[in-house]
Amino acid sequence: MHEIGLMQNILDTAVERAEQEGAHRIYMVEMRVGRAFGVAPKSLEMAFDVVKKGTIAEMAKLQVDYVPTVCYCSNCKIEFQPTDLLYECPECHQAYCEVRQGKEFELASLDVS
Ligand SMILES: [Zn+2]
Known part of the structure; x- marks a missing residue:
């Protein structure tokens, strides 16, 4: 499962940060995940349960805080939120525009003690 490796990286970072702060326990791991990153919330949770x-x-x-997808059309010089996975510009209908936001997969914050 692909998500295991992804969550392993997040967990490693979380543990490293917590230890730097002198913490002994992590109570909550908060992440930012872009909708365009393409992982299912359920499988992230399952992977987290395995690696922790x-x-x-x-x-x-x-x-997990989900970040909406924002695309940019270089023809129209506009940013827009795509309505489907083709990332199509609402003005000129060019498909597969640049994804400017929504591919995040990162640790946001930690609750430790
Ligand atoms: Zn356009």
Whole structure:
């Protein structure tokens, strides 16, 4: 499962940050995930449950904040929120415009003690 590797990276970063702060436990891991990143929330949670075992984040909850997709059309010089996966410009209908926001996959914050 692809999500396991992704969540492993997030968890490693989380544990490293918590340890730098002298924390012994992580209670919550908050992430920012772009809608265009293309992972299902359920599979992220499942992957998190797998990778957190035996770490200081074992009891941690995962909270995911989803970032809406924003595209940019270089013809029209506008930003827009695409309505489907073709990222089509609403003005000139060019498909697969540049995705400016919505591909995030990162650690946002931690609750530790
Ligand atoms: Zn356009």
